[in-house]
Amino acid sequence: MKPEDLSTKEINTWCPGCPNFGILQAVKEAVAELAIASNTAIVTGIGCHAKIYDYLNLKAFYGIHGRVLPIAFGTKLGDPQMTVIGFGGDGDTYAEGMEHFIHHCRYNADLTMLVHNNQVFSLTTGQFTPTTEKGFKDGSSPLGLGEKPFNPLVLALAAGATFVARGYALNVPHLKELIKKAILHKGFSFIDILQPCIVYHKHSLPYLNKNVYQIEKTHDLGNLNQALAKAREWDYSYEKDSKVPIGVFYQKQRPTFESQWPQLKKPWHIVGRKPDWAKIIKEFK
Amino acid sequence: MQKTILIGGAAGLGSAVTSHFIGKVFCSLGYHVFNYRDYPSLIRGGHNFNVLKISDKPVYSHEHHYDFILALDQKTIALHKKDLKKGGLILKAKEMEPKILANNVLIGIFFKHFGIDREIVLKAAEKLFGQNDSIKKAIEEGYGSTQTKEKLKVAGQGKYFISGNEGVAIGSIAAGMDLHLAYPMTPASPVLHFLAKRQLENNILVFQPENEIAVANMALGASFRGAKVMVGTSGGGFALMTEALSLAGMAELPLVIYLAQRTAPSTGVPTHTAQSDLKFALNAGHGEFAKIVVAPGDAQEAITRTEEAFYLACKYRIPAIVLGDKHLGESDYAFDQLKKFQFSGVSYPVDRANSYEHNELGFTVEDAPSVAWGHEKRLKKISLLEKAILKLNPISLYGQGKNLIVSHGSTKGAILDALPQLPGFKFLQVSYLKPFPAALVARGIKKASKVILVENSATGALADVVAEQTGLMIKNKILKYDGRPFVPADIIKRVKQK
Numbered sequence: 131m132k133p134e135d136l137s138t139k140e141i142n143t144w145c146p147g148c149p150n151f152g153i154l155q156a157v158k159e160a161v162a163e164l165a166i167a168s169n170t171a172i173v174t175g176i177g178c179h180a181k182i183y184d185y186l187n188l189k190a191f192y193g194i195h196g197r198v199l200p201i202a203f204g205t206k207l208g209d210p211q212m213t214v215i216g217f218g219g220d221g222d223t224y225a226e227g228m229e230h231f232i233h234h235c236r237y238n239a240d241l242t243m244l245v246h247n248n249q250v251f252s253l254t255t256g257q258f259t260p261t262t263e264k265g266f267k268d269g270s271s272p273l274g275l276g277e278k279p280f281n282p283l284v285l286a287l288a289a290g291a292t293f294v295a296r297g298y299a300l301n302v303p304h305l306k307e308l309i310k311k312a313i314l315h316k317g318f319s320f321i322d323i324l325q326p327c328i329v330y331h332k333h334s335l336p337y338l339n340k341n342v343y344q345i346e347k348t349h350d351l352g353n354l355n356q357a358l359a360k361a362r363e364w365d366y367s368y369e370k371d372s373k374v375p376i377g378v379f380y381q382k383q384r385p386t387f388e389s390q391w392p393q394l395k396k397p398w399h400i401v402g403r404k405p406d407w408a409k410i411i412k413e414f415k
Numbered sequence: 416m417q418k419t420i421l422i423g424g425a426a427g428l429g430s431a432v433t434s435h436f437i438g439k440v441f442c443s444l445g446y447h448v449f450n451y452r453d454y455p456s457l458i459r460g461g462h463n464f465n466v467l468k469i470s471d472k473p474v475y476s477h478e479h480h481y482d483f484i485l486a487l488d489q490k491t492i493a494l495h496k497k498d499l500k501k502g503g504l505i506l507k508a509k510e511m512e513p514k515i516l517a518n519n520v521l522i523g524i525f526f527k528h529f530g531i532d533r534e535i536v537l538k539a540a541e542k543l544f545g546q547n548d549s550i551k552k553a554i555e556e557g558y559g560s561t562q563t564k565e566k567l568k569v570a571g572q573g574k575y576f577i578s579g580n581e582g583v584a585i586g587s588i589a590a591g592m593d594l595h596l597a598y599p600m601t602p603a604s605p606v607l608h609f610l611a612k613r614q615l616e617n618n619i620l621v622f623q624p625e626n627e628i629a630v631a632n633m634a635l636g637a638s639f640r641g642a643k644v645m646v647g648t649s650g651g652g653f654a655l656m657t658e659a660l661s662l663a664g665m666a667e668l669p670l671v672i673y674l675a676q677r678t679a680p681s682t683g684v685p686t687h688t689a690q691s692d693l694k695f696a697l698n699a700g701h702g703e704f705a706k707i708v709v710a711p712g713d714a715q716e717a718i719t720r721t722e723e724a725f726y727l728a729c730k731y732r733i734p735a736i737v738l739g740d741k742h743l744g745e746s747d748y749a750f751d752q753l754k755k756f757q758f759s760g761v762s763y764p765v766d767r768a769n770s771y772e773h774n775e776l777g778f779t780v781e782d783a784p785s786v787a788w789g790h791e792k793r794l795k796k797i798s799l800l801e802k803a804i805l806k807l808n809p810i811s812l813y814g815q816g817k818n819l820i821v822s823h824g825s826t827k828g829a830i831l832d833a834l835p836q837l838p839g840f841k842f843l844q845v846s847y848l849k850p851f852p853a854a855l856v857a858r859g860i861k862k863a864s865k866v867i868l869v870e871n872s873a874t875g876a877l878a879d880v881v882a883e884q885t886g887l888m889i890k891n892k893i894l895k896y897d898g899r900p901f902v903p904a905d906i907i908k909r910v911k912q913k
Contacts, residue, residue, distance in 0.1 A: 140778055173636065176770070183769070184779050191639050192769040192779065193632070194662050200629040204636020207594060207620065209764070212640065233625040393620045398593035399641030399763055401618065405589045411753045414575040415443075 131167055133158035140184040149299035149325045149335075150178060153246060154185055156297075156305035157215070161188070164310060170213040173202040175222035178253050179246035179325075182217055196226025199234040202241050203387075209397040210388045213242075213313060220247040221259040224282055228260070231282075235289035235318055239387035242312045242319045245282065246299070248327035249334060249366065256330030263367040268330070283361035286320050287354060287380055293319035294357065294380040298342050299326070300335075304376065311378060317386050324374070337368055345377035352382055416446075416471045416567070419478055420525075421495050423464035424487025424508070426457055429518040433485065434465030435747060436522060438576055440531065440539050441469045442749050445571030449828065450747035451477035451900070456601070456685045462490055471570045475713060475748065475828030478902050485521050504528075516553040523557015530563035575750045579743035579825070580605040582717025583673050587645045588617055589718070589755045590725035592671075594637050595621045596630045597647040601685050602741035603675040606647045627652035631659030631670075638668040641764035643725060645671040650679045650692045657699045660734050664704025666768040667793065669728040669735075669760070671721070676740040678898040687898030688741035690824055690871040696736050697849050697880065705796035707735035708849035712811075712827030714748040720846065722756035723807055729760025731796045731803075738848065740871070742900040743825035801850045809847035810855045816841045819863035820910070821856075821889060823848060823877055826869050826901055833903035837910055848880065857885040867891040867913055871900060 136158045144150045161167050170188050174180035176195035183192040189212075193201040202216035223231055223245045234243070250268075251257040257270045261282065266275045286294045293315040297305040305323065312319035324342070326334035341364075350356050357380035364374040388394045422434040431452055438448040447470045454463040466477040479498050484505045486492045492505055499505065506524055508517035519540075526536045536558075537551055544550050577585075584606045587595065597607040611621040624630050627648055634644040648656065653674050663670045676692045678684035696708050707727050711720040717739065724735035767777025772789045774780050780789075813831060816839040820830055823845045830842050843859045845852070860866050860881070868878045868889045873896035878889040893909045895901055 138778070171640070181779075189764075189766050190777075191636065191666070191767075192771050192773075194658060194770050197628065197632040197659070200624065200632035201636040201639075203624075203629075204633035204638075205640055206636075207622070207633060208637030208640025208642040229625060230629055233629070391620060393614065393618055397640060397764065398637070398643070401593065403591040403618075405591060405617075407589060407755050410585050410588055411575060414577045414581070414753065415573055 131162045131165060133162045136161060136167060136187050138185055138187050142185055143181060144178065145329055147328055148178070149328070150182070150246060152299040152302045152305065153244070153323055153325060154182055156302045156309055157182070157186065159306045160309040160313065164313060166213050166313070169211065170215065171205050173198050173205060173214065173216045175218045175227070177219035177222050177251070179217050179219045179222070195222055197230070198222060199227060199230040199243065202243070203234060203237065203239050206239050206241055206388065207394070210394040211396060215313065216241060216243045218243065218245050220245060220249060220261045221251045224260040224280070232285070232289045235286050235291035235320070237387045238290070238292055238317045238384055240316055242309070243321070244309065245320070245322050246325045247282070247322050248325045248331055249279070250327050250331040252327050252330050261366050279366040281361060281365060282322050283379060284358060287357055287361060291320050292317035292382050292384050293378070295321045295378045296376045297321050297323040298338065298376050299323055300339070301342070301376070304344065308378065315381060317384055324376070333368055338374060341371055341374045342376055343373055345375045345379070351378055351380060354380060417474070418469045418482045419480060420467045420469070420483040420485060421464055421481045421498070422467065422485040422487070423462060423491030423495060425460050425490070426454065426463050427459045428487040429515060430463045430465050430487055433518040433522060434467050436539070436543060437525065438467050438747055439543065440526070440536060442574040442576040443535070443539060444531070444567070444569050445573060446471060447474045447574070448576060448747070448749040449474045449477055452745045454686050462494060464491065464495070474832060476832045476903055478904060483525070485525060487518055487521070516549055519550050519553035520557040523554040524561050527558045527561050528564050530566040533558050572751065575753050576747055577714045577750070577753065578605070578745060578747045579711065579714045579717045579739055580675070580745060581609060582711070582714035583721045583737060583739065583744070584609040586718040586721030587671070587725070588619070590722040591643055591759050592645050592725065593619055593642040594634070594644045595619065595647065596624055596634050596644065598623060598627045598630050598652055600649045600652045602677055602744045603647040603649050603673055605744065606673060627655035628658070631656035634670055635659055635663055635666065635668050638670055638762065639765065639768045641762050643669070643729065643762045645673060647673040647675070649675050649677050650695065651681070653692070653695070653699065660706070661700035661702055661704065662770050663734040664700060664702065664706065664793065665770055667732040668768055669732050669762050671724045671728050672734060672736045673721070674736050674738050675744045676738070684898040686741065688825070688871060688900050689896065689898065690740055690826070691873065691876070691896070693738070693823070693848065693872070693876040693880065696738050703790065704793055705731065705733045705800060706849060707733065707800065708738055709735070709847050710738040710824040711743060712824060712844055712846065713743070715750050715753060716846070717743065718753065719756045722759070726756065726758050726760040727800065727803065729762045731800060733796060738824060740825050742871070797850060804847045804850060804852065807847070809845070809852035810859070811844040811846065812841060812859065813844070814841040817863060818865040819843055819859060820867050820869055821845065821860070821877065821881070822869040826871060829901040829903050829906055830869060833906040833910070836903070836907050840910065845877065851880065851884040853884040856881060857887055860885070860887050860889070865891065865913070867893055867910060869893045869901065869906060871895050
């Protein structure tokens with residue numbers, strides 16, 4: 131299978147030049163190279179990122195804002211043999227869906243979660259999100275945002291995610307490799323993908339192009355403290371130049387959610403059921 | 416023969432277990448039994464009580480006048496003595512250590528009073544509690560400490576003794592459910608516990624996610640892959656699920672929701688009952704889409720209506736709500752047989768599920784003709800469902816008379832037991848609330864000279880639903896909104912005043 135076989139005939143409505151095209155390309159290449167298309171389902175939230183539902187020829191669930199992770203988790207429960215990839219935005223995952231994000235880091239189901247982090251709500255015309263920098267002005271914060279952004283990588287590490295990475299939408303070959311590693315990782319894999327919005331958050335693209343660098347090969351993937359230190363190198367703000375590491379920050383094996391439930395073996399719809407009524411009601415007599 | 420027994424004590428002393436056990440033994444002797452549970456929201460202390468009604472004729476409700484009070488503490492006597500019938504007996508648990516065995520001594524005394532063979536009781540105890548020498552000894556102590564005053568004989572064939580919650584749970588197993596997801600909330604949690612305990616033997620998965628929003632969305636993810644899923648909750652949790660309910664409607668994913676109502680609004684009175692979420696269930700979810708709301712009236716109906724909910728949800732790919740309440744869920748009912756529904760629905764995986772408006776292939780669309788097409792496709796199901804429920808006894812009529820009592824859900828028991836003392840009244844039970852069997856209900860109402868609505872709510876929502884669906888107004892309403900269910904005496908007295 132070639133990456134272009136994963137295309138659909140739907141008209142792409144992302145803005146011309148949107149870094150989301152880079153993410154789309156990296157996903158197509160990763161899925162094609164792993165040859166997993168026939169048994170892969172994607173789940174999206176709501177926002178610019180979610181349009182990827184229409185652009186990938188895979189089984190797909192166009193979910194609702196903030197609920198990507200529970201829907202993806204349910205998809206995995208429904209068919210434990212399926213590769214499930216969730217796509218969310220930063221508002222989607224870190225605002226509306228924050229409670230789910232923390233718990234799914236803990237559950238460690240074998241899912242991949244890709245967050246298109248453009249540090250802004252774009253489809254709703256540019257409001258701030260939990261990862262928008264302090265001082266940002268928009269339609270809902272004309273006086274300037276008073277709060278600092280939080281760092282989703284630090285949060286994921288603290289919450290027990292077993293694969294934590296950051297990608298850059300404009301470095302497609304690197305992002306593709308990250309996505310492949312995330313899919314192959316047995317457990318909850320999380321990639322925060324920096325996807326600078328070229329309409330509502332214009333200053334991020336030049337900043338990231340200048341400051342993004344790939345994590346050194348010497349980085350110890352199994353060392354949580356090193357991962358936390360690396361994750362704190364950049365605090366998602368733009369006040370002054372700061373190096374922005376991309377790559378895998380942390381990877382550790384921990385039993386997956388599915389491995390702890392003996393019932394979770396095959397898709398439920400092929401489990402032949404013949405409930406035995408006499409046996410079911412026996413205890414009530 | 417009819418006996419009403421109140422069993423009370425502080426939480427933790429075993430009044431619920433005692434009552435259930437006594438009920439079960441009487442069921443095995445062929446008696447009809449109804450068991451009502453009343454408890455506050457606390458773990459230890461307070462005052463819990465059960466009312467057990469035992470009869471050689473069918474009985475579906477409890478009452479507030481007792482032949483026996485089985486008191487596990489002094490407070491029980493203080494609170495309920497006033498309701499002891501003339502010639503009634505108070506049996507008080509003795510002071511002993513450990514306290515938790517005192518109820519078993521009382522069980523022994525009670526059964527000895529009726530001359531029930533000790534072996535029957537000991538065998539039943541072993542079946543329910545497992546091999547337990549201290550329980551056995553305590554029951555024997557009770558037997559040894561009193562005389563038989565009244566000899567009860569076997570009334571007939573052994574009966575099944577089952578709660579509404581257990582009915583929902585086994586209905587879901589019989590329907591071929593694969594997953595049950597729920598976040599704990601009274602009074603739906605017993606379904607979660609029942610199914611969780613039996614998940615391996617039934618090869619189902621039972622999981623408690625982080626909140627009700629996750630519950631409903633996980634359920635839809637699994638439904639997307641063809642799993643048959645039921646979620647369980649009460650009003651507050653259901654409120655959190657309504658976003659996903661609308662998603663189920665749009666993406667056309669089967670989903671069964673057990674909504675066990677309790678006294679609301681908000682936290683309300685968590686361990687008490689109400690029927691005040693009827694309109695909420697009917698109208699839940701933004702936008703227009705087809706759904707089922709079906710309200711079982713007893714534990715047998717809880718079984719079959721849950722199975723029907725699965726059948727319709729799978730066949731028409733819609734959400735289906737089984738609308739119960741605390742009174743139905745946590746009361747135990749006796750039946751000669753337990754019947755199951757004859758059909759079962761098939762779920763299957765789909766390639767695309769879309770919360771957005773979409774075309775036949777599941778791709779997103781926004782153009783006017785496609786948006787209209789999507790609505791028409793989904794809403795076509797409403798007329799199909801209106802026909803489908805006609806085969807599923809959407810209403811039931813009981814008794815004879817020119818006057819009519821109209822109700823739904825758990826009030827069925829008290830109304831049925833009141834009916835023999837209400838000459839000229841029959842009872843119309845509405846089981847399907849959505850789609851609403853408007854023609855059948857209208858016919859029943861039009862033929863009646865006097866129509867009275869009975870509902871465990873403060874506003875009588877069913878009257879509004881009837882008005883909306885049939886154009887007919889029900890002005891007479893007997894309502895109860897103190898968190899407690901009706902007993903037949905309430906209904907008899909208030910019907911006679913109308």
